[in-house]
Amino acid sequence: MKKFFAPFLLLLLVATLIVGCEKGDMKIKKLNHGDGTWTINSIHYQYYDSLGATVVFDSTASNPGELVVFTTTTLNGLFDYRLCVANMNESGGVNVYNCEIFFDEARVHFGSTVDGDPPAELAGLWTVNKSNRRKQEWSIYQLRGDGSLAMKKTIDLDFDKR
Amino acid sequence: MKNKLFILLLLLSVSYPASAQLAFLFSAEAGLAGSTVKTDELPVFLTSYNTVNSGLTQEFGMKQGMAKGNYYHFMLGIGEKKCMMTLGLGRYLVTTNPNEARYADGTGRDISTEIRDASTEVGIRFQKNKFVAGFQFVISIRTVSIYSEYIFADGSKSLGADHTLNGVYDNFAFGPGFGFNVGYRLFPCVYLVAKADYIFRTAKKHPEYHQFDDLQDFRQEQNYLPRDLNMYVTDPYNGSGNSISHDIRGLRFGIGLQICLASFEFEKD
Numbered sequence: 001m002k003k004f005f006a007p008f009l010l011l012l013l014v015a016t017l018i019v020g021c022e023k024g025d026m027k028i029k030k031l032n033h034g035d036g037t038w039t040i041n042s043i044h045y046q047y048y049d050s051l052g053a054t055v056v057f058d059s060t061a062s063n064p065g066e067l068v069v070f071t072t073t074t075l076n077g078l079f080d081y082r083l084c085v086a087n088m089n090e091s092g093g094v095n096v097y098n099c100e101i102f103f104d105e106a107r108v109h110f111g112s113t114v115d116g117d118p119p120a121e122l123a124g125l126w127t128v129n130k131s132n133r134r135k136q137e138w139s140i141y142q143l144r145g146d147g148s149l150a151m152k153k154t155i156d157l158d159f160d161k162r
Numbered sequence: 163m164k165n166k167l168f169i170l171l172l173l174l175s176v177s178y179p180a181s182a183q184l185a186f187l188f189s190a191e192a193g194l195a196g197s198t199v200k201t202d203e204l205p206v207f208l209t210s211y212n213t214v215n216s217g218l219t220q221e222f223g224m225k226q227g228m229a230k231g232n233y234y235h236f237m238l239g240i241g242e243k244k245c246m247m248t249l250g251l252g253r254y255l256v257t258t259n260p261n262e263a264r265y266a267d268g269t270g271r272d273i274s275t276e277i278r279d280a281s282t283e284v285g286i287r288f289q290k291n292k293f294v295a296g297f298q299f300v301i302s303i304r305t306v307s308i309y310s311e312y313i314f315a316d317g318s319k320s321l322g323a324d325h326t327l328n329g330v331y332d333n334f335a336f337g338p339g340f341g342f343n344v345g346y347r348l349f350p351c352v353y354l355v356a357k358a359d360y361i362f363r364t365a366k367k368h369p370e371y372h373q374f375d376d377l378q379d380f381r382q383e384q385n386y387l388p389r390d391l392n393m394y395v396t397d398p399y400n401g402s403g404n405s406i407s408h409d410i411r412g413l414r415f416g417i418g419l420q421i422c423l424a425s426f427e428f429e430k431d
Contacts, residue, residue, distance in 0.1 A: 053267065053315040079379040102378065106309065106330050107321050109380050125323045125380055127311075141314070141324045149314050 027105045028082055030133055032069040037160040038136065040064050043121055044154040052149030064121060065089050067157065074100040074113055081111060088119045095119070105131050108138050126155070134159045185246060185427040187239035191355060193418015195233040197256045199226035199275055203369075203406040204308070206389050208273070211263065214391040220264040222273065229277055231256035233416045239287055243427060250283035250298065254414060260311075268315040271327065276307040277410065279337075279361070292347040300339035300359050306410050307332045308374055308387060323380070331374035331387050333408035337361040341414075351422040358415040369407035 031038070043064050047057040065088035072083045081100040088095050099118035102109040108126040110118035117123070126138035135158055142151040208222040235252035260272035285298030312325040321328050341359030348354055376385045386405035388394035393404045 048316075051267070051315070052269075055316075076379055081379070102380070104330065109378070111379070125321075127319060127321045129319075139318065139320070140322055141318070141320050143324050149316075149318075152314075152318060 028069075028080060028101075028103050030105070030131065031101070031103050031136075032071050032082060033133065033159075036069040036071070038067045038069070038157040039160050040066060041156040041158055044156070046152045046154070048149045048151065050144075050148065052144070061121075063089060065094070065119075066160065067122075069101055069103075074111075076100055076102075076111065080104070083113070084110075086119050086122055088121065097122075103128075121153075122155075129154070183242065183427055183429055185239070185241060185243040186425065187237070187246065187248075187422060188424040189237045189239075189353075189420050189422045191233075191235040191237065191252075191418050191420040193233060193355070193416050195231050195254050195256050195414065195416040197229045197254070197277055197361075197414040198412035199229055199258055199277070199410055200412040201226065201410045203409045204273075204275070204387075207387050207391075207406050208261070210389065210391045211271070215263065215265075217265060218263050218270070219266045220262060220270070222261050222263045222271075226261060226275055227258050229256035229258045229275060233418065235281075235416075235418075235420075237283075237420075243289060245286065245288050248283070248285045248287045248296065248298065250281070250285070252279070252281045252283065254279040254281065254416070256414075262313075264313070268313070268317070270313045272309070272311045272313055272319065274309045274311075275410070276309065278305040278307075279303070279414065280305075281339075281359075283359075285343075287343075294345040294347070294353060294355075295343065297340070297342045298357075298359070300337075300341060300361065302337040302339060302361055303334060304337040304361065304408075304410070305332065305334040306374075306408050310387065326384050327387075329376035329381065329385070331376045333372050333374050335372050335408050336364050337411065338364065339414070345420060351425070353420040353422075354417075355420045356415070356417045358413060360413050361411050363409050363411040366409075369409070370403060372408040373405040374408060375405075 043061045045059050046055045049056050068085045070083040074081045074083050081102050084099050084101040086097040097119045098115035100111045100113050106128055110122045124140050126140045128138055130137035137156050139154045144150045205224045212221040233254040237248050237250040239246040239248045241247050255278050257276045258274050260274045262272055264270035279302045281300050281302040283298040283300050285296050287296035308331045310327050310329050311319045311321055312328050339359045339361040343357035345353040345355035374387045383398045386400055388404050389406055390404055
């Protein structure tokens, strides 16, 4: 009797584990599929009044650069960080930044590696507003000392088909 | 006793005697899913939040509402055509609507719960004419993520580092369950199916193994959802077990289309 049920129950357990296996790298694949190059269409800055309720000034930086996300993990691979390179169009030409990126479809975080730091425009923990394989939109917020919203920065990216 | 009864019923279901004519069935199924979210732990955090933030014009509700989403499922059946043993593998993804707390100026916090089930199901399926019905025992790996978002006055949502409670807090646990399914054959290989399973909680004795954590590298402390928000500030490293645990259980159900990918019968020697 035991001989009959043991393989079956073992199969059941193995099947449960296989089906239940959470693939941590599945989400980051949305960013590094293909050649993993994203064009940063724009970075939109919105500055708020002292109550943090109304936008008093806004500006947009068009075509600020591109972001290349690699499949290679960094030393922070335990936390699902991948190597990334940001080619930013800055005064004087294109500057290259080596950094690492975390992406879980809800948040994006740019971190530093031994090879460098992320550009100031991208550094920090972003909230994902829109996430699909061809388009991404992320926001990050800056507060005043009293906790009111001072600035909202929104980045808009398109997957580059090259 | 409950565990012994569960194992007994499981063994009875898999030991159904095969007849002289063996039938095999392999099917794929997908559809809409829903789940009730029964929890005693999350309301502890929500109550503490409501108490500490006394100026709220809209407090967190204690009921989490219905989680809605979708599922897909594969099933292998073996036995007689009219009565076969089934082994199913399924994934369910359901999310609740945000539970909202707001101040008069529109700022506040949203809490929503996402349940991701990876289920293995063993059961018996009966078929008569165009109708099928059955029951199944379920072992589910239930991963739950609680999204805690700050809401700004203009409606923008943040999971970022601007507020400490922001985060995606995860945990998983095994969840045994039991349920039934019914179906109606629409076309020769296509069934309309409805199913319901009650997923029980486990690990009652060791809630400390199932704390909701946001264990990311960018969070150094306060990476948990607290039972007591005041203690969360005074003892940020959670030295005193001040975190809520995964105890989410409830009735999970689905309605979808089942397509038989392979079905054949042959005579046994």
